[in-house]
Structures are given as C-alpha cells and as structure tokens.
Amino acid sequence: MAIRDSATQITLSIAWKACICSLFFVTFRFLLCYNKKDTFLWKTENFFFLQGREKILYGEGIGMAKIIGIINQKGGVGKTTTAVNLSAFLAKHSRRVLIVDTDSQGNATSGLSMERRHFDPDIYDVMMGNALVEEAIVDTDMKRLFLLPASMNLAGAEIEMVGMENRETILKRILSQVRDKYDYIIIDCPPALGLMTLNVLTAADSVIIPIQAEFYALEGLSQLVKTIHAVTKNLNPDLDILGILLTMYDGRTNLSVQVRDEVTSYFGDTVFKTVIPRSVKLSEAPGFGQPITLYAPKSKGGVAYKKLSREVLKRVEK
C-alpha cells in the first residue's frame, strides 16, 4: 500500500514538473515570436502542438506531384512572380514543392537565390542528357521549396532539341523521375509558344494563365487557348486550365475593372477570385533573392499570393 502511494506521488510530481516545463517553454516561444513581431498562431513551426495546423486546415498534400505550368507567351505579365510566390506559399502550407525554371532569362532562379547565381549542372544539362535531374535540383532558403535552376545556356536548347527524338516529351520524362518526391511541381515558362513551352504543356496536368490587367492584356490569348486545345488533342489529353489570374490589378482604374469583366465573361469560373494587386514589395523581393513569404509576407502582394495558394489548394485537392 505504502509502495503504491509513493509510486503515485512520484508519478504525480513528474507530471507536475512536465506541465510546468511545458508552460515555461510555451511562454518562452510566445515571447520570442512576439519580439519578432510575429502573431502567436501564425508562426506554426514554433509550436510543437501547432505544427500540424496547416495540414489540418489544408489537408496533407497529394503524394504524387501535380504539375502546374505558369504560361503566357506575352512578356512581363507576372509569370515568374506567380511561379515563385505561389510555390513559396504552397511550401508554407506544408507541401513539398519543386519550382522548375524553363526560361533562359533565369528569373525564377535568381529570384530564389541571392547568393548563388550560377548553378552547374542546371536544367539545360539535364535536358541535353548530360546530368541527372536529382543532381541539378537545389535547396532554397525556404523549407520544403526546391529549385531546378536555369541559365542563359538554355537559350540555344530549342535549336539543339529540334534534332532530338520525341523532343516535345523531354521535360515530361525528366519530371516523371522525381514526381513522387513532391506534392507540387510548378513550372515557370518563357514568354514564347516555342518548343520549350510545348514541353511544359506536354508535361503539365494543368496551367495557370496570368493576365496583366492592361490594355493589350487579351491580345494573343485566343492563340494561347488554341495551342492548349491542340496539345490536349494530340499530346496531353488530360491537360486543363486550372485558372486565369489577373495580375498587377488596380481596382481604382476603369481599365483594370474592364479587363476583369471581359476575362470573366469569356472564361467564367475559371478566373481565380483572387486578383494580384500592384505591389512594390513584389517587385523588390527578387532583388533580394527571396520569395514574398520571406521578404514581406504581410504586404498586400504577400497577402494576395497567400489567398491564391489557398484557392489553388482547393481547386487541386478538392
């Protein structure tokens, strides 16, 4: 009896000590977050008991990567900005994400890597069969976000690919080797409807089309839609349009509103409810080699891309 009582006492005292230690730990983490001007719940990775919160809210991911191309043959419409920041927020929502740069300008590559601007090997070496895709993929400053980088080398790749067998399925074959390691593979496209973009359309499950809310926004869109239909018929029957995204939107101007109405009347529900506003922080972030999640998550651009990432998760994982 006495032994049982003292065992209960010891267990109780250990439990009390554990409770007090946990309380100290939680208070300490709270003060740390508070000092860094983070909100209590927002920085979930700081709390062991909240680590699963994103997963509970947004699900567990899908295991075999969904491949999404960010495409528009028009230049400067926000493809790279969308590819980088959407990927970063998906990674924040506990998804493993690979961003693939298929543009010889290498903007997605430099936008995610301030320190290392030259990568060897890169996607060009992989596409030419001179390196394995696993050798070319690199980490970024963000947890769960990985990059298959590009460089100027890629500029000549289209000409070299012309002589290759099954040239429009090169990227598809490469990505199939790593598809089971990620939840999402996001591809940043060059501003052209050439062989590289055809490779992206053949490899992808779906595409997001960013449209800048400007006067010439819809120019070339019908050509793009025709190309997507042609690819659906001949090369990739499962390809669909995940969403049309209005970028650099300014609700105060009639033009932005007109473009939104016109795009919505043509594409209906395919248009994302989220619009990306003009945001200085979004244009500054690549200069620091950081996605908006690290540079200015609470800026209006950051908030918009966070909203977009939730909409994408809903559409893909519904």
Ligand SMILES: Nc1ncnc2c1ncn2[C@@H]1O[C@H](COP(=O)(O)OP(=O)(O)OP(=O)(O)O)[C@@H](O)[C@H]1O
């Ligand atoms: N919402 C935004 N607000 C302010 N600036 C933006 C926004 N989106 C993109 N930009 C800026 O506009 C320019 C073009 O954007 P981005 O590089 O993403 O377009 P792109 O379609 O990838 O261009 P390209 O066709 O040359 O690859 C960049 O300087 C970028 O920082």
Ligand SMILES: [Mg+2]
């Ligand atoms: Mg770009």
